Amino acid sequence: MASNLDFELLKDEKVEASLKPHPLSFIKYYLICLYLAFLAVALQMFYRWLHQNFWLNPSVSSFLNLIASFAPNMNLENLFSLIIFWLVLAASGLLIGVLWISKMPLLYMVLIGVVGTLTEVYLFPTPITKLAILLFSAVIGLVLVEFYRRGHKYFLTSYRVIMVKKFIGKEVREIMYDKISDVYIGQSLLGRVFNYGTIIPISESGLGLGEDASLAALSTGVSAKGGTLGAIFGGKKGVSKPRAATYFSLHGVKNPRRVRGIIASKILEMKEAPILRRIEDILKEKRDETPEESEKK
Structure with missing residues (x-):
């Protein structure tokens, strides 16, 4: 096994290509970090405006006192x-969670909110504290995203596709070429301009597919003596669509069409291999036959 690999090579297996994600393929994560920095600046300006035009207005004192009753020490x-x-x-x-179809953005925002709140309440009781935490989270986020991107490595070997993610923990996915039923390529506008894209190898079991679903429902009810009777009728329609995590696909690799061509040729080789081996065995049997056995046939 090569010392710089995170997996064991099989017998006679060779690494034919080593790939990494393009920096721009993680741009949505970088943009979230920049959004947090923008949010810190925007909230600071908003707080100043409120202080001058809202908090000093006597007409809202009753509302502020009502809020203060929940936290009398603040x-x-x-x-x-x-x-x-x-x-x-x-x-x-x-x-962001709805756009990404993920709950993680909300969890990250809640985590930032908890840290900012605790720091302000127990350490530095000033509104600028939570904004400083927000700005600090943006800077740390940029660093972590870059480490996260660099932790992704993809390998095309003579037998399989291997995807490795090393970030805090380690995850490895591998799929043999003869188990791949389809190969999907996705490119954003930036991907087309800078020639990078995501390749999802879809297995025969459907690994690599997600589902976009829509749900419709209709309810009805009638009043009856002593209560109300009701019924709900609904239906769901789903469409399977290639979708996978960054470490379960070849995410943002350069020159995706060339990479897909390599995978396609390997799939073809693996599908032809049993036939070629059978032909080779037949020819070998023919060579090993003695002249007497050949005459009998």
Whole structure:
């Protein structure tokens, strides 16, 4: 086994290509980090505007006092800014999660909110604290995303496709060429411009496929003596679509058409191999036959 590989090579197996994700293929993660930095600056400007035009307005004092009753030890402005902070984070996490079809953005936003809140309440009781945590999270996020991207490695060997992710933990997926039933290529606009894309090898069992589903329902009810009777009728329609995590696909690899060509040729070789081996065995049997055996046949 080569010392720089994260897996064992099989007998007579060779690594024919080593691939890594293009930096721009993780651009959505970088953009989230930049969004957090923008959010910190925007919230600071918003807090200043509120301080000048809202918090000093006597007409809202009753509303602020109502809020303060839930946390009597906090300054009114700090408490109100904390509520805005949480609303913005929750809304951002939900929206990004819907677009990504993932719950992780919301969890990350909640984590940032918890750290910012605890730091402000117990260490530095000023509205700028949580914004500093937000800005710090953006910087740390950029560093972590880059390490996360560099932890992805993909290998095309003579027998299989191997995908490795090393980030905190380690995950390895491998699929033999003869088990691949289809190969999907996806390229964004940036991918077409800079010649990178994602390749998803779909196995015979359907690994590599996700489902986009829509649900419709109709409810009806009638009043009856002593209560109400109701019924709900619904239907669901789903469409299978190639979708896989970055470490379960060849995510953002350069020159995806060339890579797909290599995989396709290997699939063809593996499918032809049993036939070629059978022909080779027949020819070998013919060579090993004695002249007497040949005459009898």
